[in-house]
Amino acid sequence: MTSVSDAGRVIVFDTTMRDGEQSPGASMSHDEKLELAKILEEMGVDVIEAGFPIASNGDFEAVRAISQIVTESTVCGLARAAAADIDRCAEAIRPAKRGRIHTFISTSPVHMKWKLQMEPEAVLEAITASVSRARNHTDDVEWSAEDATRTEREFLYRAVEAAIRAGARTINLPDTVGYSYPEEYANLFRDVIAKVPGADEVIFSAHCHNDLGLAVANSIAAVQGGARQVEVAVNGIGERAGNAALEEIVMALKVRGEDLGFGTGVEPIHITRASRYVSAITGFPVQFNKAIVGKNAFAHESGIHQDGMLKNAETYEIMKPEDVGQGATNLVMGKHSGRHAFREKLKALGYELGQNALNEAFVRFKDLADKKKHVFDDDIIALVDDALARGSERIRVVHLKVIAGTEGQSAELTLDVDGEEKRAEASGDGPVDAVFNAIHAIVPHSAALRLFQVHAVTEGTDAQAQVSVRLEEDGRIATGAAADTDTLTASAKAYVNALNNLFSRKEKSRPDTAIASGF
Ligand SMILES: CC(=O)SCCNC(=O)CCNC(=O)[C@H](O)C(C)(C)COP(=O)(O)OP(=O)(O)OC[C@H]1O[C@@H](n2cnc3c(N)ncnc32)[C@H](O)[C@@H]1OP(=O)(O)O
Ligand SMILES: CC(C)C(=O)C(=O)O
Numbered sequence: 322m323t324s325v326s327d328a329g330r331v332i333v334f335d336t337t338m339r340d341g342e343q344s345p346g347a348s349m350s351h352d353e354k355l356e357l358a359k360i361l362e363e364m365g366v367d368v369i370e371a372g373f374p375i376a377s378n379g380d381f382e383a384v385r386a387i388s389q390i391v392t393e394s395t396v397c398g399l400a401r402a403a404a405a406d407i408d409r410c411a412e413a414i415r416p417a418k419r420g421r422i423h424t425f426i427s428t429s430p431v432h433m434k435w436k437l438q439m440e441p442e443a444v445l446e447a448i449t450a451s452v453s454r455a456r457n458h459t460d461d462v463e464w465s466a467e468d469a470t471r472t473e474r475e476f477l478y479r480a481v482e483a484a485i486r487a488g489a490r491t492i493n494l495p496d497t498v499g500y501s502y503p504e505e506y507a508n509l510f511r512d513v514i515a516k517v518p519g520a521d522e523v524i525f526s527a528h529c530h531n532d533l534g535l536a537v538a539n540s541i542a543a544v545q546g547g548a549r550q551v552e553v554a555v556n557g558i559g560e561r562a563g564n565a566a567l568e569e570i571v572m573a574l575k576v577r578g579e580d581l582g583f584g585t586g587v588e589p590i591h592i593t594r595a596s597r598y599v600s601a602i603t604g605f606p607v608q609f610n611k612a613i614v615g616k617n618a619f620a621h622e623s624g625i626h627q628d629g630m631l632k633n634a635e636t637y638e639i640m641k642p643e644d645v646g647q648g649a650t651n652l653v654m655g656k657h658s659g660r661h662a663f664r665e666k667l668k669a670l671g672y673e674l675g676q677n678a679l680n681e682a683f684v685r686f687k688d689l690a691d692k693k694k695h696v697f698d699d700d701i702i703a704l705v706d707d708a709l710a711r712g713s714e715r716i717r718v719v720h721l722k723v724i725a726g727t728e729g730q731s732a733e734l735t736l737d738v739d740g741e742e743k744r745a746e747a748s749g750d751g752p753v754d755a756v757f758n759a760i761h762a763i764v765p766h767s768a769a770l771r772l773f774q775v776h777a778v779t780e781g782t783d784a785q786a787q788v789s790v791r792l793e794e795d796g797r798i799a800t801g802a803a804a805d806t807d808t809l810t811a812s813a814k815a816y817v818n819a820l821n822n823l824f825s826r827k828e829k830s831r832p833d834t835a836i837a838s839g840f
Pocket of ligand 1: 400437497
């Protein structure tokens with residue numbers, strides 16, 4: 322981060338492997354944690370909180386192994402205000418080039434009275450003892466006032482002062498239960514920094530939970546209030562509703578923060594890879610509309626937006642998807658798309674249609690999008706090929722009703738033949754046979770069916786069926802293809818298209834042929 326002065330540089334402290342792993346069901350294996358640590362380091366995360374070493378041998382081993390392999394980022398372990406926790410943590414981070422002990426104790430009345438069952442004065446003594454003990458192991462000690470946002474202000478000043486006097490270099494004021502409002506949280510930092518002796522010698526840190534969906538907003542507010550470290554987790558995972566999302570904070574500080582002189586050392590290009598990795602190892606899917614890393618974060622389906630995007634991406638995008646490793650902007654073709662985007666999509670698929678053909682294909686595309694949830698490129702190809710294949714048609718399917726089931730199969734069909742509507746009913750050996758017999762009844766012909774092939778264009782029960790039909794008469798072969806979400810309609814259209822092709826070939830050799838009189 323070159324454009325940000327030291328004063329505005331915000332330290333990114335990642336707690337995906339500690340608070341993030343506290344999400345029920347989010348446990349990560351030893352090897353997965355090592356891999357994640359490498360990704361975080363490569364991204365430029367400043368501090369990696371790799372675990373809570375006293376919690377289990379597995380956590381201890383993970384923190385130690387990460388301390389052995391990470392060289393650029395600081396590796397941090399969590400410890401309660403307890404000698405055994407701090408010593409175990411110190412042992413785990415000992416191999417680290419840069420190691421940090423993060424010790425914490427609650428300071429709010431409800432936590433002190435009910436959880437710790439300690440008097441406030443005893444908590445102050447515990448702060449001094451724990452931070453001093455940690456400082457005997459390392460210079461880099463972070464102290465957290467758990468539940469700071471529900472702590473009485475005067476007591477918080479005393480607690481922070483005790484931690485600074487004992488040697489803490491970073492003071493974290495967590496919104497442990499996600500209770501704060503942004504302005505309130507910013508003011509908490511302003512007040513503590515203004516009132517506590519020695520506050521200007523330490524870094525203040527924000528650690529926000531998302532119980533009210535305010536974790537990111539509160540973290541940014543804390544930065545505006547003077548915090549210079551934010552504690553975050555990839556994809557916002559963490560205890561209960563989670564922590565502030567790394568990707569959102571980093572991009573908020575990049576896209577808007579730089580105007581205010583804030584920034585981080587994280588390289589956004591790695592963000593999507595980290596998000597996907599965390600999602601894969603925890604099994605927690607990333608919601609489609611998740612900011613920055615969601616599948617739809619850079620997808621546009623509405624015609625008006627797509628038109629704007631095609632003219633200038635800044636109309637609807639405040640950052641580039643490629644900057645966060647999300648690939649290119651995605652103009653999704655669907656029922657809300659317009660002609661500009663449709664023409665671009667066709668161009669990308671290799672079709673240059675004239676205005677009339679484009680309009681006709683667009684109408685058919687809209688009809689398809691009304692029926693189908695996802696319109697894939699292959700659907701559009703099938704739709705356009707189908708239109709092109711129809712060429713100069715003399716017979717057209719107007720209406721088709723098929724009755725199928727265990728009681729027998731019959732078809733009621735209306736065709737437009739040279740501008741005149743003709744209707745027939747027929748039964749058959751199966752619904753397709755009934756449809757073809759109905760065509761035969763309206764347009765008598767002696768061509769033999771040589772091929773009937775159906776395949777689904779895309780996946781899903783709403784996929785379009787693409788049908789190919791080959792007819793042969795007197796050595797002449799003609800094929801027809803059609804696509805429709807209804808297989809029988811596609812079959813009727815494909816057969817009729819093949820007849821049209823056969824007819825047009827015959828017409829070339831005998832121009833006066835009338836369809837009504839048969840082929
Ligand atoms: C806000 C946060 O996210 S804090 C981090 C929360 N993360 C975790 O708890 C995950 C890892 N935790 C664990 O594996 C276990 O809870 C352990 C190993 C830490 C402790 O396990 P146990 O010894 O069985 O205690 P248990 O978890 O049941 O209770 C917690 C004890 O720690 C005490 N305690 C809680 N926080 C602190 C603290 N910051 N400093 C000192 N003591 C504390 C509690 O008062 C309670 O003490 P008590 O046993 O005297 O009543
Ligand atoms: C240990 C502290 C930082 C914490 O996780 C919290 O308060 O949420």
